[in-house]
Amino acid sequence: xxxxxxxxxxxxVQEAETVTLxxxxxxxxxxxxxxxxxxxxxxxxxxxxxxxxxxxxxxxxNRFSVNFQKAAKSFSLKISDSxxxxxxxxxxxxxxxxxxxxxxxxxTSLTVIP
Amino acid sequence: DGGIxxxxxxxxxxxxxxxxxxxxxxLNHDAMYWYRQDPGQGLRLIYYSxxxxxxxxxxxxxxxxxxxxxxxxxxxxVTSAQKNPTAFYLCASTNREDEAFFGQGTRLTVV
Numbered sequence: 472x473x474x475x476x477x478x479x480x481x482x483x484v485q486e487a488e489t490v491t492l493x494x495x496x497x498x499x500x501x502x503x504x505x506x507x508x509x510x511x512x513x514x515x516x517x518x519x520x521x522x523x524x525x526x527x528x529x530x531x532x533n534r535f536s537v538n539f540q541k542a543a544k545s546f547s548l549k550i551s552d553s554x555x556x557x558x559x560x561x562x563x564x565x566x567x568x569x570x571x572x573x574x575x576x577x578x579t580s581l582t583v584i585p
Numbered sequence: 586d587g588g589i590x591x592x593x594x595x596x597x598x599x600x601x602x603x604x605x606x607x608x609x610x611x612l613n614h615d616a617m618y619w620y621r622q623d624p625g626q627g628l629r630l631i632y633y634s635x636x637x638x639x640x641x642x643x644x645x646x647x648x649x650x651x652x653x654x655x656x657x658x659x660x661x662x663v664t665s666a667q668k669n670p671t672a673f674y675l676c677a678s679t680n681r682e683d684e685a686f687f688g689q690g691t692r693l694t695v696v
């Protein structure tokens with residue numbers, strides 16, 4: 472069974488600094504997608520960034536980038552120049568083509584300190 | 586604007602009652618999903634549907650039922666058989682790039 476592990480229930484970062492959120496996953500598949508979703512206090516889930524497993528290049532989206540280590544089954548999210556609006560719960564998600572299912576981690580609550 | 590609409594935002598259920606949560610999308614997405622979110626447990630899949638008139642159980646389907654009579658609509662019924670229904674429920678759909686789009690959620694409370 473696929474599992475997604477986020478080992479940091481809570482993280483904090485000073486405004487304008489950089490923070491890295493960790494995620495590991497377990498799978499026997501060779502092709503899949505990985506995502507980071509953000510859930511602010513409004514509870515609306517927002518897609519932050521995605522990574523296709525077949526791509527070696529790490530995805531970037533403005534201040535957000537990932538470190539994808541396929542062999543280690545690791546998918547961390549780096550947020551640069553942190554802003555107050557980045558404060559939210561962040562979920563790592565694995566998407567399996569077979570069955571078209573998402574598997575979510577338990578989330579990391581990020582606090583941004585002014 | 587295109588999106589996913591869940592209603593109501595807050596729902597209260599008495600013991601022994603069935604309640605139905607609405608999920609409508611105008612994104613023309615084929616696949617739709619229902620998740621339950623509890624503190625410290627992330628999102629757990631209840632049911633999903635890849636196409637009209639077809640749906641599959643997820644990891645925690647017991648006590649829930651769904652229908653998919655129209656592409657746009659995927660309602661979730663929480664039955665009296667669900668012993669602990671108080672939770673936040675999220676509906677989602679995926680586009681052709683397998684990106685999930687979520688509704689704003691329904692908070693269900695048993696009173």
